[in-house]
Amino acid sequence: MNFFKTLWQEFKSCPVGAIAKWQDARFLWLVMAAASIFLILVAHSLFQNYVFMKPCEQCVYIRFAFLCMAIGGLIAAINPKNVALKIIGYAFGFWGIIQGILYSIKLNAIHHAAHSDDPFGVQGCSAEPSFPLGLPLDVWAPDWFKPTGDCGFDSPIVPDGVELSGLQQWLVNYYADGWYLFPSSHSVNMAQACLFAYIVCLILLGAMFLSWIIRTIQARKN
């Protein structure tokens, strides 16, 4: 408890200084990496494999964006005080976040069009995925990055002859109409949830980055 009290005191007395100090340490970077990896695992191992909710094109791109953030976090965590590593960490982190935000917005538009009588204004999904830099991630790791789901739909589709455990059956029923944060009212779909997550990451990473920049500028002035 005292530990958190000290942190809070640090933050209260000088927020920029506190955050600048924290982003010099490994902890926040490892949190970013761990959270990103955790979300990919939840999407892949829980929803895709356990509950048979296959990913569509934008979904695998969103996984890729989280992967970028994880890479950024891990690189910076090697030695966050090293300016080169730190910059690489921020670069991967922000690129992942911004890509993620754009993919989430696009997915939300597709989801809306797919679930309404108004199919207009969206492209839908491509025949083959195209990752940034032309990386053939769908070939290298198809179980993680190949879109096998339908464009705009993520309902569980259980193959014939599969015996579901009690928990699986419950989850399949719970998400029968697709993934929502509140399934019974169909509110907050996966795209919106991801968008919210990326915006939170943007605020946190942004605070870290700005604090570092401000402290660096102030140090130069002195």
Next chain:
Amino acid sequence: MLVVPFIIQHKFRFKGVVMKIPQLLAKGLALSMLVATASFGFNEGTDYIKLEKPINNADKTLIKVFSYDCPFCYKYDKAVTPGVVAKLPNGVSFKPFHLKTKGKYGIQASELFATLIIKDKDNGIQSLFDEKSQFKKAKMAYYKAYHDKKERWDSGAESFLETGLAASGISKADFEKAKEDPRVKAMISEWEQSYDVAKIQGVPAFVVNGKYLIYTQSIKSPQGMLDLVNELLAK
């Protein structure tokens, strides 16, 4: 395109900028941009592109590249394509191209669809959206099964085929014989060109005169689509 003038108008709500540029000038600019985009019509690069590899022998046609497992193809075929096709100018024909590389049973679907289209032709059916079209019956049955009932035909190609055969009312024996028709084989061979088109921006992919691919994203309404198709037919 209409978004830009709105953004400009919104931006000018910020005091700082308003003080720099007279409001009247800003509104005039926004209005002229609105008029400009309306009068220039559709733009290459945003609303459509010219195919690097045009589709052969496709003059005076509207081609739709589609797949039975494509949700947006289903939506368009329910609410948009029939209306647009009905209003095409005389002499322009509608040609569906089924993409065999998409979906677990893409190849089987292509075989059945091509066979039924030729059958429709032999039976004198004028439009592939006619209630009596066997192609349409099979196509809608597959759409409904896949998208509405989430059917995946896990037991194999036989069960997949059964859905289309039952809906269109032809027997398996009849189908096996009819698909050997050289015209069916020629159509399936012609549909190979679908792959390169679908690679560009997925399906549904609408191609006019075999040369111009419409960016599905740019379609805002059935009338808008018809206007674009007519403009491209004239090029």
